[in-house]
Amino acid sequence: MFLENTEPNAADMMSPxxxxxxxxxxxxxxxxxxxxxxxxxxxxxxxxxxxxxxxxYSQLNEHSISTVRDGIRWHLIxxxxxxxxxxxxxxxxxxxxxxxxxxxxxxLHYGWPSGLDIWKPEFVTRFALFAAAAAKTVKEYxxxxxxxxxxxEISFMAWGGGDVAYLNPFAHDRGLELKVQLVRSSIAAMNAxxxxxxxxxxxxxxxxxxxxxxxxxxxxxxAAEGHRRAQFEAWDMICGTxxxxxxxxxxxxxxxxxxxxxxxxxxxxGGALSSDDPRYRPLNSMLLDTFTxxxxxxxxxxxxxxxxxxxxxxxxxxxxxxxxxxxxxxxEGICLYPILDxxxxxxxxxxxxxxxxxxxxxxxxxxxxxxxxELRRQNRLFDQIRCI
Numbered sequence: 001m002f003l004e005n006t007e008p009n010a011a012d013m014m015s016p017x018x019x020x021x022x023x024x025x026x027x028x029x030x031x032x033x034x035x036x037x038x039x040x041x042x043x044x045x046x047x048x049x050x051x052x053x054x055x056x057y058s059q060l061n062e063h064s065i066s067t068v069r070d071g072i073r074w075h076l077i078x079x080x081x082x083x084x085x086x087x088x089x090x091x092x093x094x095x096x097x098x099x100x101x102x103x104x105x106x107x108l109h110y111g112w113p114s115g116l117d118i119w120k121p122e123f124v125t126r127f128a129l130f131a132a133a134a135a136k137t138v139k140e141y142x143x144x145x146x147x148x149x150x151x152x153e154i155s156f157m158a159w160g161g162g163d164v165a166y167l168n169p170f171a172h173d174r175g176l177e178l179k180v181q182l183v184r185s186s187i188a189a190m191n192a193x194x195x196x197x198x199x200x201x202x203x204x205x206x207x208x209x210x211x212x213x214x215x216x217x218x219x220x221x222x223a224a225e226g227h228r229r230a231q232f233e234a235w236d237m238i239c240g241t242x243x244x245x246x247x248x249x250x251x252x253x254x255x256x257x258x259x260x261x262x263x264x265x266x267x268x269x270g271g272a273l274s275s276d277d278p279r280y281r282p283l284n285s286m287l288l289d290t291f292t293x294x295x296x297x298x299x300x301x302x303x304x305x306x307x308x309x310x311x312x313x314x315x316x317x318x319x320x321x322x323x324x325x326x327x328x329x330x331x332e333g334i335c336l337y338p339i340l341d342x343x344x345x346x347x348x349x350x351x352x353x354x355x356x357x358x359x360x361x362x363x364x365x366x367x368x369x370x371x372x373x374e375l376r377r378q379n380r381l382f383d384q385i386r387c388i
Contacts, residue, residue: 008326027337030071032111057099131189154234205257224268257301283320302337311374
């Protein structure tokens, strides 16, 4: 099903610097955006992770996962006029401390408070104030170096919300405008957080993609390549190599999180690219390209697949990761995303793509055993690298 490559020698691989407590991580889907129907998603609530955080973190510890991605739900906390209610967040923060879990906190995962216009300057200001308040709260309850993902998937959100009206704010042909606004907001949030806690680290997650042209339509080659190159625009803006008027600087592009799924490669204006197509790029080469471009700490911030393919997909991604590491990429980790099964955004269908089940039963979630077994195997293989 997935392309396999010859495994490199462990001794030849670049070891990660150890930014994170665990190489394998768990990502809790924390989308809070509004749908075209007007209904707001809250995946943390629908999976009951928000009230089962300690049990979930403790169960992941059994799988040698002590670093996670999780979300702070802006729309529940920010009451406007500078007033915040942290009741939805403090139990999660306390659970992380009790479980000894390191958390990368998403501040904006597609959703924001109702009535706030994302196109206005006030959006930037209010997000920065919220980020500062969140940093102050985290600092009050934890002595650890904090990790934040200011805005999740700026590039995808700009396309989905600004070009094709799939996500809020449901606009067409305004993708670049939305991307600039999101970068401006992210930079403002980072500045605000650093004023509260100069130790803070920042993760910027976006998909890495490959877009090719249909041989029957060679005139689309430039458009396809332009679409592929757009994957780097947000990172370039954040680090100040493009649109410097936004205030980007190299230190802001702190840690790069690359999100990779089987649908991240496609034919321009066409379907998904098959893994046996000669134009299909191995993940290891995409990781190498991204690291070479920026020279920043890098990790796979999202990867997963549904149903019985889960173990094979993890095996494939890990194999590609080791090849990248042997080529000099100091990969810091791999985040299984999502770590919980959940209901789909658009149709409430059951997405069986996690290590653990959608809902807990008497404090524990059912584990998908084949994936758990593959995860143990991969942990042993990467332990060999870390011990060299």
